[in-house]
Amino acid sequence: MNSAVLIWIIIFALATTCFFVVAAIVAVKGSSDLRDLLRDSKARIDEQGQRANVKASTIGPG
Amino acid sequence: MNFGYLDWIILVVYLALTLGVGFWVKRYVENLRGYMVANRRVKVALGVATIEATEIGVITFMYFGELGYVTGFACFIIGILGMFAYMLVGKTGFIIAALRRHEVMTIPEFYELRYSRRVRLIGGFILFLGGVLNMGIFLKFDGIFLSEVLGLGEQAIVVIMVAMMVIVVTYTVLGGMFSVVVTDFIQFVILAFGMLIATVAILFKLDLVQLSTAVTQQFGAAGVNPLANPRFGWMFIVWVLVSNIAAAALWQPSASKALASESPEVAKKVFTYASLSFAGRAMIPMFWGVAALALLGPNVSSTAAMPRLLGLVTPRGFLGLLVAGMLAASMSTYSAYLLAWSSVATRDVVACLRSTDFSERTTIWLIRGFAIVIGVFLLVFGLWYQIPDTAYQYLFITGAIYTAGALGCVAAGIYWPKANSVGAYTALIMGAVAPASFLLVERWREALPSWLVFITDVNVSGLLSFVLACTGMIVGSLLTQKIRPPIKLQEKMTT
Numbered sequence: 196m197n198s199a200v201l202i203w204i205i206i207f208a209l210a211t212t213c214f215f216v217v218a219a220i221v222a223v224k225g226s227s228d229l230r231d232l233l234r235d236s237k238a239r240i241d242e243q244g245q246r247a248n249v250k251a252s253t254i255g256p257g
Numbered sequence: 258m259n260f261g262y263l264d265w266i267i268l269v270v271y272l273a274l275t276l277g278v279g280f281w282v283k284r285y286v287e288n289l290r291g292y293m294v295a296n297r298r299v300k301v302a303l304g305v306a307t308i309e310a311t312e313i314g315v316i317t318f319m320y321f322g323e324l325g326y327v328t329g330f331a332c333f334i335i336g337i338l339g340m341f342a343y344m345l346v347g348k349t350g351f352i353i354a355a356l357r358r359h360e361v362m363t364i365p366e367f368y369e370l371r372y373s374r375r376v377r378l379i380g381g382f383i384l385f386l387g388g389v390l391n392m393g394i395f396l397k398f399d400g401i402f403l404s405e406v407l408g409l410g411e412q413a414i415v416v417i418m419v420a421m422m423v424i425v426v427t428y429t430v431l432g433g434m435f436s437v438v439v440t441d442f443i444q445f446v447i448l449a450f451g452m453l454i455a456t457v458a459i460l461f462k463l464d465l466v467q468l469s470t471a472v473t474q475q476f477g478a479a480g481v482n483p484l485a486n487p488r489f490g491w492m493f494i495v496w497v498l499v500s501n502i503a504a505a506a507l508w509q510p511s512a513s514k515a516l517a518s519e520s521p522e523v524a525k526k527v528f529t530y531a532s533l534s535f536a537g538r539a540m541i542p543m544f545w546g547v548a549a550l551a552l553l554g555p556n557v558s559s560t561a562a563m564p565r566l567l568g569l570v571t572p573r574g575f576l577g578l579l580v581a582g583m584l585a586a587s588m589s590t591y592s593a594y595l596l597a598w599s600s601v602a603t604r605d606v607v608a609c610l611r612s613t614d615f616s617e618r619t620t621i622w623l624i625r626g627f628a629i630v631i632g633v634f635l636l637v638f639g640l641w642y643q644i645p646d647t648a649y650q651y652l653f654i655t656g657a658i659y660t661a662g663a664l665g666c667v668a669a670g671i672y673w674p675k676a677n678s679v680g681a682y683t684a685l686i687m688g689a690v691a692p693a694s695f696l697l698v699e700r701w702r703e704a705l706p707s708w709l710v711f712i713t714d715v716n717v718s719g720l721l722s723f724v725l726a727c728t729g730m731i732v733g734s735l736l737t738q739k740i741r742p743p744i745k746l747q748e749k750m751t752t
Contacts, residue, residue, distance in 0.1 A: 196469040199481035203330040204465055207540050210336060211456065214537025217305065217530065218449035224302035225442050232303065233439075 260407050260568065264577030271447070271581040275440055275588060276424060282439045299517045303442060304527035307589075308514040309534060310441035313448060314590030315583050318542040319398040320648035322563030325546020327647065328488055329472035329480030335497060335649075336539030342501030343535050347528030352506035353515040355671045357524045359746075362516060363597075364507055364663060365605035371670035371746050372678040374609055379682065380666065381605025383689050384509060387658030388598045389631055390696075394648060395594075396422060397639035398560065399587050405564035406580055418636055421587065426632040429592040430625040440592065444585035451582020452541055454575045455567055459548045462570045471551035488647075496720040500653055503660040503723070507667060509597040510590075560648070599627035650715040654692045661722035662688030665730035670746070673734075677743040680734030688726030691718045 196204075299307065324332040346353060361367050365381035399421055400414035407413070472480040479486040483494065505528065506512060515524035542563065549562035557565065571579050603623040608615055615623065644651040665684030669676035695718035698705060702713045711717050734743070 196466055197473065197481075200330060200469040200472065203333050203481060204469075206333060206337070206536075207544055210340075210536035210540045211544075212537075214534040214541065215449065215453060217534040218309075218445070221302050221306045221309070222446045222449070225306045225445075228300040228303035229439065229442055232299065 260576050260580070261573045263574045264580065267574075267577030268581050268584070272424065272584070275443070275585070276427065278440055278443065299514070299523075299527075300519055301523055301526045301530065304514055304518055304523065305530045306445040307441035307517075307593075308511055308527060308531045309538070310445040310448065310586065310589035311510050311514065311593040312531075312535075312590070313445075313538055313586045314395065315399045315402045315587040316395045316590065316648070316652075317538070317586070318545070318563070318583065319402055319560060320652060321539050321542035322546040322549070323559045323647055324649050325543035325548075326550050326557075326562045327546075327559050328486055329476045329547060329550070330543075331476070331480055331483045331486040331489060332543050333540050334483040334489070334494065336536040336543070338494065338498045339501050339539055340532050340536040342498060343505045343528050343532030345502060346505040347525050347530070347532055350521060350525045351502070352667055352671060353512065353524050353528060354521040356512065356667070357515055357518060357521040360516075362513075363601050363605055364509055364512060364667065365601060367667055367670065368681065369609075371676070371744060372666070372681045373744075376666070376678050376681045376685070377605055378609040380663065380685050381601050381609060383662060383685055384659045385598055385601050385606055387655055387660075387689070387692075388509065388594070388601070389634065390658070391652055391655040392591075392594050392598070392631075393635060393638040393642060393655075394644055394651060395587070395591065395639070396635045397642075398648060400639070401560055402564045402583065403580070405561050406568040406576070406583075408568055415640065418639060421584075421591070422632045422636055425588050425591040426595065426628055429595045430628050441589045444589040447578075448582040448586040448589075451579040451585075454582075455545065455571055455579050456541060458571045458575065459545060459566070463548050463551055467551045468547050472547060475550060475555055490716070492720055493716045496716055496723070497653065499664075499723050500657060500660060500719065503664040504656060507660055507663045508656065509601060510593040513593070513597055595628045595631055596624070598631055599624045602627045602631075650719075654695055654715055654719055657692040657719050657722040658689045660688075661692070661726040662686070662729075664688075664723065665726040669730045669734070674745070675734050675738060675743055676730060677734045677737060677741045679737040679741050680730040680732075683729035683733030684726045687729035688722050691721040691725060694718065 321332075321335075324335070345351065356364070356367060359367065359370060361370070363381070365377045365384060368380045369377040396418045397414070400418045403417045404410060404413045409417075476486070483489040484491065504511070514527060518524040518527055545566060546563045549557070549566040552566055552569070553562055567579065568576070603615075603620055607623065608620070614620075662685035665688060666676075666681045669680065669684070691712065694712050695715060698709075699713050699715075702710065705713065712721075
């Protein structure tokens with residue numbers, strides 16, 4: 196194996212390690228980000244629904 | 258081939274789960290902002306997962322694998338250039354921070370803020386054209402990949418293409434960016450696991466000395482030195498670096514992740530952290546391509562070699578996970594791209610032809626309609642079109658139709674006060690000329706006069722597009738400062 200190939204193999208090993216380390220961190224932290232995103236959106240939708248109900252009751256026949 | 262019953266079960270369960278999640282997430286789409294940019298609530302880790310999943314599809318594995326097979330280790334330079342480009346954009350916030358601050362949903366929206374509605378229309382049309390042409394070969398390569406890995410033969414390619422398109426269009430149309438973000442996350446995790454399995458399986462089958470010998474015997478110095486390789490050289494390196502910077506900041510599917518971020522600071526962090534894995538994203542499939550050369554020899558079809566290798570070396574059971582990972586990768590790419598191009602067609606082309614905007618409801622329905630139309634186009638185009646040169650170069654040259662002009666328009670629009678609408682028109686059109694000419698005349702290379710043959714060199718056309726766009730912006734703007742005074746971004750935003 197010549198030195199040029201060896202250099203590329205070392206760079207490949209570093210790049211691959213970085214890729215899988217980032218993937219592992221993202222897998223753990225991303226799941227909590229995902230939960231926050233969905234919880235936040237659900238809360239907004241519920242809030243909008245409540246506002247619509249209040250509006251409907253104030254302009255309704257009663 | 259090793260694909261057995263267990264692999265099929267894993268694959269079917271995975272596909273059913275993905276579709277289920279796509280349907281389930283639909284309930285979180287409350288309005289257009291939710292549909293297009295997930296309410297701008299995406300945090301760093303989720304942003305990294307979604308940008309990675311968008312930028313890695315079966316097509317990515319195919320074109321990088323093909324490069325590894327036909328150029329050896331020399332192509333690894335592309336991974337380093339990609340990492341450097343994303344790092345630069347992330348660290349400096351080049352373009353993305355400003356776009357996020359102005360809260361645009363598509364890049365051409367910025368053209369209207371800074372230049373005019375007509376610039377937005379033309380920019381949107383060029384972006385749509387370049388984007389859909391760029392995506393045109395995805396399905397075919399996915400079909401080749403899956404038919405080789407599953408051992409189904411060429412006759413299965415069309416069936417695979419139709420099935421994939423139906424699944425992806427369905428969940429993208431229903432859930433928009435929410436579906437994209439949620440399924441991207443799941444898909445990135447499965448995909449990374451699949452990549453790990455494939456790499457380990459290859460290393461069990463082949464040692465590094467075998468790979469080294471195969472490359473040096475087949476290519477000599479050109480297999481390890483990108484400057485000595487006839488496909489690469491300095492011009493290629495400069496073009497790919499500039500192109501990667503432009504694509505990182507302006508390619509709608511990845512830029513939309515910055516636009517969906519919680520803040521400009523989060524957008525910068527997403528790009529910086531994602532850059533750390535961009536070298537691996539390219540080098541891992543390139544390594545598989547080199548391994549295919551070592552195991553199968555140099556006489557296999559360059560597109561089929563890498564998937565054939567994976568089908569041979571990955572053990573039963575794990576192959577199902579690998580294919581699920583690859584499909585995951587592809588589906589996340591398709592959904593992000595479909596959403597990006599259909600949003601551009603709706604908001605930046607069709608809506609710009611009218612004097613008043615569409616309602617949110619109509620906009621969402623139009624985006625869904627365009628996603629279906631693009632899906633059908635991809636099927637037809639994928640079956641009919643034969644790519645010139647390598648898939649990698651086709652993707653970069655079609656991307657340049659848009660990115661060259663867009664880089665001129667957006668970078669100058671943000672950082673150069675003298676940029677005006679005439680400069681923007683000139684940059685957009687001149688940026689598209691060289692790559693479009695390449696695609697049109699490449700097949701008739703022999704019939705061209707000798708002084709025009711340079712345009713059929715993909716590296717020259719690619720680099721030329723950025724030079725022309727930049728020149729067009731500077732000359733066009735400077736010559737027309739009096740008749741078309743520049744509009745200051747802040748003034749336009751507040752009026």
